[in-house]
Amino acid sequence: MNSNMEETTTLPLNISDVNKPMIFTNRLHMLLHSIALCFLFYYRLCYFFQSRATPPLLLPWILVFLSEIILSFIWILGQAYRWNPISRTVFPQRLPEDQKLPHIDVFICTADPTKEPTIDVMNILLSAMALDYPPDKLHLYVSDDGGSAVTLNGMRVAWKFARWWIPFCTRYRIRCRCPKAYFSSQESDDDFGGDMEFVAHRKMIKEKYEVFKEDMLRFREDEVHSGDATGITSQNHASIIEVCFWQVIQEDSRDEIEPVNLPSLVYVSREKKPSHPHHFKAGALNALYRISAVMSNSPYILVLDCDMFCSEPDSVRQALCFHLDPKLSPSLAYVQFPQKFHNISKNDIYDSQHRSAYKVLWQGMDGLKGPVLSGTGFYMKREALYGNYTIKGTELEPQQQFGASNKLIKSLKQQNFTPDLMNDGKALPDEETLLLASCNYETNTKWGQEIGFLYGTVCEDVHTGFMLNCNGWNSVFCDPSKPQFLGNSTTNLNELLIQGTRWGSGLLDIGSSRFCPLIYGPQRMSLLQSLCVAELTYFPLYCLPLWCFAIVPQLCLLYGFSLCPKVSDPFFFIFLFIFLSSLTKHLVEVLTTGGTFRKWIIEQRIWMMKSVTCHFYGLLDATLKKLGLREGSFMPTNKVEDHEQTMLYQMDKYDFRTSKMFLVPMVAIIIFNMSCFFGGIYRVASVGNWNSMFMQLLLPCYVIVVNYPIIEGLIRKDKGSISTSVIILSNFLVIIIHFILSPLLI
Numbered sequence: 001m002n003s004n005m006e007e008t009t010t011l012p013l014n015i016s017d018v019n020k021p022m023i024f025t026n027r028l029h030m031l032l033h034s035i036a037l038c039f040l041f042y043y044r045l046c047y048f049f050q051s052r053a054t055p056p057l058l059l060p061w062i063l064v065f066l067s068e069i070i071l072s073f074i075w076i077l078g079q080a081y082r083w084n085p086i087s088r089t090v091f092p093q094r095l096p097e098d099q100k101l102p103h104i105d106v107f108i109c110t111a112d113p114t115k116e117p118t119i120d121v122m123n124i125l126l127s128a129m130a131l132d133y134p135p136d137k138l139h140l141y142v143s144d145d146g147g148s149a150v151t152l153n154g155m156r157v158a159w160k161f162a163r164w165w166i167p168f169c170t171r172y173r174i175r176c177r178c179p180k181a182y183f184s185s186q187e188s189d190d191d192f193g194g195d196m197e198f199v200a201h202r203k204m205i206k207e208k209y210e211v212f213k214e215d216m217l218r219f220r221e222d223e224v225h226s227g228d229a230t231g232i233t234s235q236n237h238a239s240i241i242e243v244c245f246w247q248v249i250q251e252d253s254r255d256e257i258e259p260v261n262l263p264s265l266v267y268v269s270r271e272k273k274p275s276h277p278h279h280f281k282a283g284a285l286n287a288l289y290r291i292s293a294v295m296s297n298s299p300y301i302l303v304l305d306c307d308m309f310c311s312e313p314d315s316v317r318q319a320l321c322f323h324l325d326p327k328l329s330p331s332l333a334y335v336q337f338p339q340k341f342h343n344i345s346k347n348d349i350y351d352s353q354h355r356s357a358y359k360v361l362w363q364g365m366d367g368l369k370g371p372v373l374s375g376t377g378f379y380m381k382r383e384a385l386y387g388n389y390t391i392k393g394t395e396l397e398p399q400q401q402f403g404a405s406n407k408l409i410k411s412l413k414q415q416n417f418t419p420d421l422m423n424d425g426k427a428l429p430d431e432e433t434l435l436l437a438s439c440n441y442e443t444n445t446k447w448g449q450e451i452g453f454l455y456g457t458v459c460e461d462v463h464t465g466f467m468l469n470c471n472g473w474n475s476v477f478c479d480p481s482k483p484q485f486l487g488n489s490t491t492n493l494n495e496l497l498i499q500g501t502r503w504g505s506g507l508l509d510i511g512s513s514r515f516c517p518l519i520y521g522p523q524r525m526s527l528l529q530s531l532c533v534a535e536l537t538y539f540p541l542y543c544l545p546l547w548c549f550a551i552v553p554q555l556c557l558l559y560g561f562s563l564c565p566k567v568s569d570p571f572f573f574i575f576l577f578i579f580l581s582s583l584t585k586h587l588v589e590v591l592t593t594g595g596t597f598r599k600w601i602i603e604q605r606i607w608m609m610k611s612v613t614c615h616f617y618g619l620l621d622a623t624l625k626k627l628g629l630r631e632g633s634f635m636p637t638n639k640v641e642d643h644e645q646t647m648l649y650q651m652d653k654y655d656f657r658t659s660k661m662f663l664v665p666m667v668a669i670i671i672f673n674m675s676c677f678f679g680g681i682y683r684v685a686s687v688g689n690w691n692s693m694f695m696q697l698l699l700p701c702y703v704i705v706v707n708y709p710i711i712e713g714l715i716r717k718d719k720g721s722i723s724t725s726v727i728i729l730s731n732f733l734v735i736i737i738h739f740i741l742s743p744l745l746i
């Protein structure tokens, strides 16, 4: 017995693993590719010192050279991810018994009941309530930025349904505890498939689920019909907090159901006033941070977006394998799980799964100081977001940092503090708790600057994670073989590009702020980790070289000016090597992370499409914000399922019903490349200078082949094809490029 106990305490809760062959190949590739890049720069620079430099070509040469510099710069930053990637394994069975486990708060954010269907949000809530964890140690908080009665009502009915759902899940050891996913799954229930009692029970629960759905729909319709006479809008209302507590429900239960122990549930809609900036999701999370501090004050917090459910019940215990590891724990801020998605088609034509992020980048950062946050599916240590408070001790005025609430300040010290939810029978929030959710609470405090989730960008996740790393905290990436969380990704072009614009702009905000990862980072943490974050914040800048490479060499081809070495020139092989080496490296990464050849082309395509559209607009948006000409905005993605869109997506057809702002540049580039390619071939054939123009013929050819679905969209005849007005506008743009840019450049 004794030796057994000793064994459990000495065995590690987690181990990490390095893939030596992969690291070796990565580093070898880095070496060869960098040598080739040096030759390329040498070749470009030589041009300026040669007498044959004819002035008319100078501008295209400089533009192409600058583009190559930007491409190489981002490439160098990206190598940091490939330096030391690791993977980890956890052993939850070695955790201490339940009584010794810590309390967990779960935060779920929702913002708009029309774009984020309440039924889905409630499904996510239920899946989190049903996590495999002692219910009295689980406290759920929903932040409703929409301030909607529909969401509040949804929580009340979800609570009622949970009394049936959770006992069912635990009794039959159901793995997928999100009711919607469970009832729509084709898989049989492994353990109890043939059990009559189970079948009857399942049927009964399914009926209850249907009633729960109907209740919600009916309420919604009533809301729509009754209209809103109160003048309360999502952007203008007082703080609302409501608590569902197991005692309360017991008194209320009229139907013949035995009392079940459920996690506590708190609805929060923070105060909103049009005159006050609310800082979007970061603001919502900070309000939850404060309220949960006085209500349950759990040492760890799980954050979920309202489009990501718990697909397996084990994530808490897996995360605790790191948080309770005596070696890692003192400096560990959070455990990040990957974002995986349930709505991805086989070929994933929009790269909605962000393969490279969660299969390459996050692993890479994990081997350094740890991954940045990715917004959802992470377990944060409460203390980590309290800034330097704990480090600096008591000499600071806590009110100036944390605001006026004494209760909140008391909660920081934890001694002699009983959070409200632990006080039996006291379930209603008091005045002070409501104040924590008010607009003015953060005025003249450090919230959003040093404490909590940080403001100033709509990519609060990357910024907050980066700053935690800078402040000495580590983080961990936990990617078990069975996905613990499954989200809803954007699977249509329009949403994808809107989201991309937001990310582009938000990331560049960080890169151009005083927290620039290349300057702020290396002074506080390793250079490699800083390079990773820098890559993340600067990759939208790909838009500049990609625009250049979509136009300049092609125009020069048309007019017969060569920008690349002749085939007979030894430098030709340097160019070819660089081109092929980057493509091959990408292909190998795709293939070794479960992708296919086709997926590789799709990723190349999406990279081009996004760069010339949303990342370009993101850059414009970030620049305008810097100049004070625009305000930040966070438009949540639309999560409503559209049957027609889903059909096109499942058939691998791009849905070009997107705003003209996005579509026109893409289509114009393709038409432009085609015109230059055919014009160029004609010219080269008549002049006979294949030798010097080969590279420039290869480029438009590559652009056209990779983006052939756009050409298909021009001739396709279905709802998602490219409209005539877009074709006309794009042609117009092509003419402008030809007639305005050619005299300028050549």
Ligand SMILES: O=c1ccn([C@@H]2O[C@H](COP(=O)(O)OP(=O)(O)O[C@H]3O[C@H](CO)[C@@H](O)[C@H](O)[C@H]3O)[C@@H](O)[C@H]2O)c(=O)[nH]1
Pocket: 109, 110, 111, 112, 116, 143, 145, 279, 280, 281, 284, 304, 305, 306, 307, 374, 375, 376, 458, 459, 460, 461, 499, 502, 503, 506, 634, 635, 636, 637, 638
């Ligand atoms: O004012 C707001 C706006 C958004 N949200 C919530 O933020 C979450 C993320 O929004 P979503 O529309 O799903 O955006 P995505 O682009 O899918 O989100 C990704 O990018 C965000 C940063 O831009 C991160 O915060 C997310 O975690 C990450 O999944 C959702 O739960 C929203 O309800 C709010 O609570 N308040």
Ligand SMILES: [Mn+2]
Pocket: 305, 307, 488, 637
């Ligand atoms: Mn989302």
